[in-house]
Amino acid sequence: MKIAIDAMGGDHAPDAIVKGALLATQDPSIKFIEIVLVGDENLIKKEFKVNELNGKCSISIIHTHENIGMADSPTTVLKAKQNSSIAVGINLLKEQKVDAFISAGNTGAVMASASLQLGRLKGILRPAIATVFPTKIGPIIMLDAGANVDCKPKNLLQFAIMGDVYVRYIFKNSSPKIALLSIGEENTKGNELTLESAKLITSTPLNFIGNIEGRDIFKGKADVIVCDGFVGNIVLKLAESLAEDMFSLLKKELSKSYLAKIGSLLCKGAFKNFKKSIDYSEYGGAPLLGVKKPCIICHGSSSPQAIKNAIKVAKNFVEQHLNEHISENIKLYNKN
Amino acid sequence: MKIAIDAMGGDHAPDAIVKGALLATQDPSIKFIEIVLVGDENLIKKEFKVNELNGKCSISIIHTHENIGMADSPTTVLKAKQNSSIAVGINLLKEQKVDAFISAGNTGAVMASASLQLGRLKGILRPAIATVFPTKIGPIIMLDAGANVDCKPKNLLQFAIMGDVYVRYIFKNSSPKIALLSIGEENTKGNELTLESAKLITSTPLNFIGNIEGRDIFKGKADVIVCDGFVGNIVLKLAESLAEDMFSLLKKELSKSYLAKIGSLLCKGAFKNFKKSIDYSEYGGAPLLGVKKPCIICHGSSSPQAIKNAIKVAKNFVEQHLNEHISENIKLYNKN
Numbered sequence: 001m002k003i004a005i006d007a008m009g010g011d012h013a014p015d016a017i018v019k020g021a022l023l024a025t026q027d028p029s030i031k032f033i034e035i036v037l038v039g040d041e042n043l044i045k046k047e048f049k050v051n052e053l054n055g056k057c058s059i060s061i062i063h064t065h066e067n068i069g070m071a072d073s074p075t076t077v078l079k080a081k082q083n084s085s086i087a088v089g090i091n092l093l094k095e096q097k098v099d100a101f102i103s104a105g106n107t108g109a110v111m112a113s114a115s116l117q118l119g120r121l122k123g124i125l126r127p128a129i130a131t132v133f134p135t136k137i138g139p140i141i142m143l144d145a146g147a148n149v150d151c152k153p154k155n156l157l158q159f160a161i162m163g164d165v166y167v168r169y170i171f172k173n174s175s176p177k178i179a180l181l182s183i184g185e186e187n188t189k190g191n192e193l194t195l196e197s198a199k200l201i202t203s204t205p206l207n208f209i210g211n212i213e214g215r216d217i218f219k220g221k222a223d224v225i226v227c228d229g230f231v232g233n234i235v236l237k238l239a240e241s242l243a244e245d246m247f248s249l250l251k252k253e254l255s256k257s258y259l260a261k262i263g264s265l266l267c268k269g270a271f272k273n274f275k276k277s278i279d280y281s282e283y284g285g286a287p288l289l290g291v292k293k294p295c296i297i298c299h300g301s302s303s304p305q306a307i308k309n310a311i312k313v314a315k316n317f318v319e320q321h322l323n324e325h326i327s328e329n330i331k332l333y334n335k336n
Numbered sequence: 337m338k339i340a341i342d343a344m345g346g347d348h349a350p351d352a353i354v355k356g357a358l359l360a361t362q363d364p365s366i367k368f369i370e371i372v373l374v375g376d377e378n379l380i381k382k383e384f385k386v387n388e389l390n391g392k393c394s395i396s397i398i399h400t401h402e403n404i405g406m407a408d409s410p411t412t413v414l415k416a417k418q419n420s421s422i423a424v425g426i427n428l429l430k431e432q433k434v435d436a437f438i439s440a441g442n443t444g445a446v447m448a449s450a451s452l453q454l455g456r457l458k459g460i461l462r463p464a465i466a467t468v469f470p471t472k473i474g475p476i477i478m479l480d481a482g483a484n485v486d487c488k489p490k491n492l493l494q495f496a497i498m499g500d501v502y503v504r505y506i507f508k509n510s511s512p513k514i515a516l517l518s519i520g521e522e523n524t525k526g527n528e529l530t531l532e533s534a535k536l537i538t539s540t541p542l543n544f545i546g547n548i549e550g551r552d553i554f555k556g557k558a559d560v561i562v563c564d565g566f567v568g569n570i571v572l573k574l575a576e577s578l579a580e581d582m583f584s585l586l587k588k589e590l591s592k593s594y595l596a597k598i599g600s601l602l603c604k605g606a607f608k609n610f611k612k613s614i615d616y617s618e619y620g621g622a623p624l625l626g627v628k629k630p631c632i633i634c635h636g637s638s639s640p641q642a643i644k645n646a647i648k649v650a651k652n653f654v655e656q657h658l659n660e661h662i663s664e665n666i667k668l669y670n671k672n
């Protein structure tokens with residue numbers, strides 16, 4: 001299996017990407033894959049030297065010379081920057097030279113390239129970004145996290161179906177609890193979109209538990225949280241930032257007295273674990289569900305650990321034949 | 337000035353409500369007001385005894401004998417429970433026997449009673465709940481936090497106008513920065529509602545700074561954050577729960593080692609301040625803007641301190657003639 005990674009995408013590229021790839025080659029759970037780093041060969045090779053690449057790693061490089069910035073519009077990639085790491089990576093996937101593509105670069109550009117170059121799976125109206133959230137009872141997914149700002153009930157139904165398949169095959173949960181994100185648990189609560197979507201999802205054999213509220217997202221009440229990409233993107237960014245803001249607030253309070261400063265030294269290990277458990281970037285990437293080939297979108301600030309985890313997600317995606325299962329299920333529900 | 341308080345509303349009623357009222361009478365910044373506690377006289381008097389009421393407090397009681405539960409539908413209050421503390425409180429306001437009403441009870445019931453019994457200010461299409469959030473640079477407001485699930489651009493324009501007036505007169509900020517909550521800072525980012533709303537708000541003299549993202553809410557980039565009540569309610573509940581969840585996660589980590597346990601004893605004061613700064617219920621109540629009389633909605637879990645702060649908010653609302661300013665501004669913008 002070959003997995004291509006955008007070596008130029010993300011706040012810490014190519015450093016974090018190369019390190020992440022090396023971590024993956026040393027992880028016993030990620031065997032039998034070949035990693036293809038797509039990006040500026042000179043910069044990547046420099047990182048390899050720093051990180052002491054030895055002959056055992058099955059990593060190759062495909063050189064590109066154009067850069068996509070975080071501020072570049074998605075159409076730039078499609079039209080003007082055909083030799084960027086994103087455009088080349090997606091093209092490798094299209095031409096079946098690799099089995100999956102991972103990028104921590106410009107999300108809009110990856111999404112647009114993937115949707116337009118690879119195309120949607122048959123029957124899928126809109127692809128969706130599925131974000132993984134850590135909860136008390138383990139990881140859950142929320143979709144859509146930002147691919148579609150205005151949705152119709154039928155889109156949310158398809159997000160529910162794709163989320164169900166993802167959690168069944170990737171998290172090995174045989175009956176994922178599906179919920180709609182809304183403003184009250186009662187089935188009379190919600191906006192026009194969620195009220196109509198609830199009717200559609202109820203009519204399927206999915207394990208639909210109804211509405212959950214904002215306060216329930218991280219409590220693990222549902223395994224799949226369905227919402228439109230506008231709400232999902234706001235929720236995702238708020239959750240990420242609150243974690244950061246709260247940690248800096250805590251640090252500020254702890255620096256105010258000598259006693260607290262000494263105390264915080266003793267708590268150092270606990271603080272480190274606390275920070276790690278609220279760092280969403282550790283949880284690998286967010287798969288773009290509904291396009292014809294496996295694409296994983298990573299957070300811009302992804303660490304080497306996060307990149308390694310994304311490689312694991314991509315590997316599972318391919319091995320579990322996720323797209324075949326999504327297609328089967330969409331076909332099944334479309335028939336009913 | 338007379339302020340009526342629903343003594344039966346909230347998770348800790350009447351205890352926390354009575355204590356909050358007593359705190360208010362002892363606060364030098366809340367002078368010259370008369371507090372009217374609306375609820376079960378026997379229960380309220382029992383609390384007074386516990387809390388040693390002395391003759392100096394200008395607090396009176398209006399007895400009611402019906403209870404509204406958190407699960408009661410808003411129409412129950414309007415139709416079946418006319419002698420509940422919410423129905424009686426709103427009626428006192430309508431008959432001009434009090435100047436403002438505060439409740440930590442069933443939000444839907446307060447909102448429905450206020451909108452239907454008191455009516456909307458002239459020109460207002462939809463009232464909105466304005467929630468106060470603490471940020472690095474001080475308090476800001478977000479509206480609507482849940483009164484309207486499906487909104488039109490004109491509703492969001494009016495929320496911006498009401499929010500601007502509120503921050504100018506209550507927070508004494510002469511030029512509040514108004515922003516739309518969206519999924520990207522660029523003015524091309526957003527859903528149909530926010531894109532259309534942005535055009536309307538841009539055409540006013542309001543200090544409109546464009547879009548902000550979920551990650552910017554608590555950074556204090558804007559003084560007034562405008563969104564529909566569906567998004568606002570999810571954001572509010574997520575923020576509240578994340579604060580709680582993170583604190584319990586931190587406590588869990590700190591309990592894992594002896595060193596950390598000792599350290600956390602030394603940090604006790606800092607932790608207390610940290611917890612207080614992320615406790616939104618401390619920030620008084622959320623005014624329901626756009627109805628004809630001042631109504632303040634408090635969090636169900638409001639502490640005595642939060643109730644006291646809500647009394648302060650109600651007092652300011654009345655003293656600053658907020659509704660007159662809202663009416664003037666709505667009239668002004670409707671003309672343009």
